[in-house]
Amino acid sequence: MTDMAMNMLALGKQILASQPFSLLLGARIxxxxxxxxxxxxxxxxxxxxxxxxxxxxxxxxxxxxALGFAGVSVLGESIxxxxxxxxxxxxxxxxxxxxxxxxxxxxxxxxxxxxxxFVATEEGERLCATSQGTITLQGGGASA
Amino acid sequence: MTDMAMNMLALGKQILASQPFSLLLGARIxxxxxxxxxxxxxxxxxxxxxxxxxxxxxxxxxxxxALGFAGVSVLGESIxxxxxxxxxxxxxxxxxxxxxxxxxxxxxxxxxxxxxxFVATEEGERLCATSQGTITLQGGGASA
Amino acid sequence: MTDMAMNMLALGKQILASQPFSLLLGARIxxxxxxxxxxxxxxxxxxxxxxxxxxxxxxxxxxxxALGFAGVSVLGESIxxxxxxxxxxxxxxxxxxxxxxxxxxxxxxxxxxxxxxFVATEEGERLCATSQGTITLQGGGASA
Amino acid sequence: MTDMAMNMLALGKQILASQPFSLLLGARIxxxxxxxxxxxxxxxxxxxxxxxxxxxxxxxxxxxxALGFAGVSVLGESIxxxxxxxxxxxxxxxxxxxxxxxxxxxxxxxxxxxxxxFVATEEGERLCATSQGTITLQGGGASA
Numbered sequence: 303m304t305d306m307a308m309n310m311l312a313l314g315k316q317i318l319a320s321q322p323f324s325l326l327l328g329a330r331i332x333x334x335x336x337x338x339x340x341x342x343x344x345x346x347x348x349x350x351x352x353x354x355x356x357x358x359x360x361x362x363x364x365x366x367x368a369l370g371f372a373g374v375s376v377l378g379e380s381i382x383x384x385x386x387x388x389x390x391x392x393x394x395x396x397x398x399x400x401x402x403x404x405x406x407x408x409x410x411x412x413x414x415x416x417x418x419x420f421v422a423t424e425e426g427e428r429l430c431a432t433s434q435g436t437i438t439l440q441g442g443g444a445s446a
Numbered sequence: 447m448t449d450m451a452m453n454m455l456a457l458g459k460q461i462l463a464s465q466p467f468s469l470l471l472g473a474r475i476x477x478x479x480x481x482x483x484x485x486x487x488x489x490x491x492x493x494x495x496x497x498x499x500x501x502x503x504x505x506x507x508x509x510x511x512a513l514g515f516a517g518v519s520v521l522g523e524s525i526x527x528x529x530x531x532x533x534x535x536x537x538x539x540x541x542x543x544x545x546x547x548x549x550x551x552x553x554x555x556x557x558x559x560x561x562x563x564f565v566a567t568e569e570g571e572r573l574c575a576t577s578q579g580t581i582t583l584q585g586g587g588a589s590a
Numbered sequence: 591m592t593d594m595a596m597n598m599l600a601l602g603k604q605i606l607a608s609q610p611f612s613l614l615l616g617a618r619i620x621x622x623x624x625x626x627x628x629x630x631x632x633x634x635x636x637x638x639x640x641x642x643x644x645x646x647x648x649x650x651x652x653x654x655x656a657l658g659f660a661g662v663s664v665l666g667e668s669i670x671x672x673x674x675x676x677x678x679x680x681x682x683x684x685x686x687x688x689x690x691x692x693x694x695x696x697x698x699x700x701x702x703x704x705x706x707x708f709v710a711t712e713e714g715e716r717l718c719a720t721s722q723g724t725i726t727l728q729g730g731g732a733s734a
Numbered sequence: 735m736t737d738m739a740m741n742m743l744a745l746g747k748q749i750l751a752s753q754p755f756s757l758l759l760g761a762r763i764x765x766x767x768x769x770x771x772x773x774x775x776x777x778x779x780x781x782x783x784x785x786x787x788x789x790x791x792x793x794x795x796x797x798x799x800a801l802g803f804a805g806v807s808v809l810g811e812s813i814x815x816x817x818x819x820x821x822x823x824x825x826x827x828x829x830x831x832x833x834x835x836x837x838x839x840x841x842x843x844x845x846x847x848x849x850x851x852f853v854a855t856e857e858g859e860r861l862c863a864t865s866q867g868t869i870t871l872q873g874g875g876a877s878a
Contacts, residue, residue, distance in 0.1 A: 323501035326470070326492045348470045357467035358510050358527050363503025370502075383502050384700070385724060387531030387675055387819040389846045389868060391839035406850075406864050407823035412672070414821045414864060416848075418838075432838050432846060434866045436673060436724070436821060528844070529868060531675040531819055533702045533724060535695035550706075550720050551679035556816070558677045558720060560704075562694075576694050576702060578722045580677060580817060580868070611789035614758070614780045636758045645755035646798050646815050651791025658790075671790050675819030 310334045314371055317379060327363060331371060337405040339371035344398045345421075356394035356421070356430075365417045365433040368401035372415040373437025376408045384412070386435025394430040396421035406434075413437045454478045458515055461523060471507060475515060481549040483515035488542045489565075500538035500565070500574075509561045509577040512545035516559040517581025520552045528556070530579025538574040540565035550578075557581045598622045602659055605667060615651060619659060625693040627659035632686045633709075644682035644709070644718075653705045653721040656689035660703040661725025664696045672700070674723025682718040684709035694722075701725045742766045746803055749811060759795060763803060769837040771803035776830045777853075788826035788853070788862075797849045797865040800833035804847040805869025808840045816844070818867025826862040828853035838866075845869045 314334035318324050318341075327349065333340035341364050343349070351357040365388050373381045403417035416434050420427035458478035462468050462485075471493065477484035485508050487493070495501040509532050517525045547561035560578050564571035602622035606612050606629075615637065621628035629652050631637070639645040653676050661669045691705035704722050708715035746766035750756050750773075759781065765772035773796050775781070783789040797820050805813045835849035848866050852859035 317496060320496035321501060322492045322494050323503055324495075327503075348466045350466050351468075352461060352464035357465060357507070358514075359467055359471075359503070359507025362506040362510055362530075363501070366502050366506055383534060385531065385533040385673065385702075386506075387529065387866065389529040389838075389866065390527060391841070391846050406821075407861055409823070414673075414823050416864075416866075429839055432848075432866065434819065434821065434848075434864065529817065529846075531722065533694075533722065535697070535702050550677075551717055553679070558679050558817075560720075560722075573695055576704075576722065578675065578677065578704075578720065605784060608784035609789060610780045610782050611791055612783075615791075636754045638754050639756075640749060640752035645753060645795070646802075647755055647759075647791070647795025650794040650798055650818075651789070654790050654794055671822060673819065673821040674794075675817065677817040678815060 307335055310375065313379065314339065314374065317374070324367065327360060329364065329367065334371055334375055336375050337372065339368050339375060339403045341368045341371065341401045342398055345396060356399065358390060361390065361394060361399065361419050361431050362388055364399050364401040365419050365431060368403035368417045369415045369433065369435045370437055372403035372405050372417070373413045376405050376413050377437065377439055380440040381437050382440055384436040384438040386433050388431055388433035390431045392428060392430045394421040396423040398422050400427060411439045451479055454519065457523065458483065458518065461518070468511065471504060473508065473511065478515055478519055480519050481516065483512050483519060483547045485512045485515065485545045486542055489540060498539070500543065502534060505534065505538060505543065505563050505575050506532055508543050508545040509563050509575060512547035512561045513559045513577065513579045514581055516547035516549050517557045520549050520557050521581065521583055524584040525581050526584055528580040528582040530577050532575055532577035534575045536572060536574045538565040540567040542566050544571060555583045595623055598663065601667065602627065602662070605662070612655065615648060617652065617655065622659055622663055624663050625660065627656050627663060627691045629656045629659065629689045630686055633684060642683070644687065646678060649678065649682060649687065649707050649719050650676055652687050652689040653707050653719060656691035656705045657703045657721065657723045658725055660691035660693050661701045664693050664701050665725065665727055668728040669725050670728055672724040672726040674721050676719055676721035678719045680716060680718045682709040684711040686710050688715060699727045739767055742807065745811065746771065746806070749806070756799065759792060761796065761799065766803055766807055768807050769804065771800050771807060771835045773800045773803065773833045774830055777828060786827070788831065790822060793822065793826060793831065793851050793863050794820055796831050796833040797851050797863060800835035800849045801847045801865065801867045802869055804835035804837050805845045808837050808845050809869065809871055812872040813869050814872055816868040816870040818865050820863055820865035822863045824860060824862045826853040828855040830854050832859060843871045
């Protein structure tokens with residue numbers, strides 16, 4: 303990794319470490335580079351719903367946050383998620399969630415991003431959800 | 447409340463209590479009736495992001511889950527969230543989140559629902575996000 | 591109607607009349623007031639798909655455009671639709687489409703709006719689709 | 735092309751030719767294979783809005799329809815679009831729209847698909863919108 307790449311990932315780790323909710327869920331950022339971000343969450347009992355799968359809310363959290371970090375990589379750190387949509391395609395059963403987000407288009411104030419969420423087991427990764435949303439420079443939208 | 451209404455809310459409380467992730471977040475269900483559901487979450491430090499607002503992932507969780515309970519009220523308890531979209535409209539700062547979901551249309555296998563998420567303070571409730579999604583009878587879609 | 595209300599509807603008619611695609615589809619604007627807009631389209635053969643229902647593309651057009659006019663009512667006429675999502679809930683068979691849009695939240699640069707699309711027959715109106723989206727002041731997003 | 739590939743594209747052309755609305759807009763299908771579909775529309779005056787760009791409704795139509803054809807390629811021809819979301823990223827100015835859809839995940843009754851819409855000029859293609867949606871076997875959802 304170049305210095306700049308290391309710095310961007312270091313920035314991502316710092317932001318994530320300052321989010322109490324991300325700490326509560328055990329999220330880690332494993333990649334942050336111009337136009338893409340990868341977040342991971344080890345799957346643990348408290349993250350599940352009544353049937354033993356990862357709760358959809360954990361999946362939407364990691365998608366939302368990975369979309370946001372993809373936005374950070376092109377717009378800087380003062381961003382908010384304006385909106386996103388997610389399709390759940392398969393129950394998440396496995397060892398950890400891996401959310402891979404990319405920037406589809408970046409304008410002056412907004413980036414449209416996509417994020418695929420996979421569940422990883424010893425056999426590999428399987429897609430469990432896919433999402434698309436808008437990341438906006440602070441002042442134009444809301445939450446994160 | 448009629449017996450049937452009490453029973454439906456009791457069912458909702460039982461389902462919520464069986465979701466480890468909902469317990470982790472401190473979610474409560476305060477209403478469950480044919481075509482609508484209300485969930486609440488007291489706002490606590492671990493639910494926040496780096497600027498002191500409620501993390502967007504908490505808001506998307508409560509929207510997703512309230513949409514699901516609205517679906518339960520018309521389709522029964524074997525449901526999954528197939529997909530939803532959410533727009534964040536205001537940072538959530540306050541005492542608790544209140545997610546009010548309603549069924550817009552219910553077919554044989556799917557219900558299209560909406561959920562507004564408010565942040566409540568002593569002065570009242572303010573909208574912080576609005577969402578729309580599809581709840582599907584298990585076997586036709588995914589997570590929850 | 592007050593003069594101001596008449597002026598706003600007149601502005602809406604003028605904008606709609608300047609959109610060749612809206613003329614091609616026969617769209618009419620029947621209401622435009624602060625925070626809401628109503629568009630209508632008489633259902634004619636060329637607007638259908640292979641089963642005799644109104645094509646989904648006509649329904650998404652009228653939802654998109656009604657969302658945009660709701661945005662115009664609060665942000666002025668220099669707006670674009672940044673994004674929207676739509677759920678189709680029933681095949682559209684009838685005399686005309688009626689799209690009723692409202693503003694859910696308006697910030698400085700963006701309005702989050704909803705639009706229900708009904709199909710009208712002699713017996714009344716039935717919901718055929720529901721949508722939610724973001725209307726943005728020009729310079730922050732895209733199309734329309 | 736193999737016979738099967740030719741047959742699938744021929745089926746796509748036949749379906750498109752039976753949709754009066756697609757004929758009105760001049761849509762053509764140029765590719766239909768397992769898991770993907772490409773639709774194109776020459777850009778003509780009647781498809782524009784007041785600023786001379788292609789109307790968003792045309793773009794949402796072609797996205798919706800390309801998503802549907804991607805669904806046809808894996809689920810067969812009795813499908814409906816249940817829902818989709820679209821982000822517009824750039825005004826569409828050019829010679830023709832090219833909508834490229836792919837299947838992200840296919841279950842027994844539903845396929846989750848994505849579609850990027852490009853505007854083509856002599857210099858090449860530029861992204862103008864991106865969309866994601868659910869295609870459902872008829873009987874489980876709605877329009878198209």
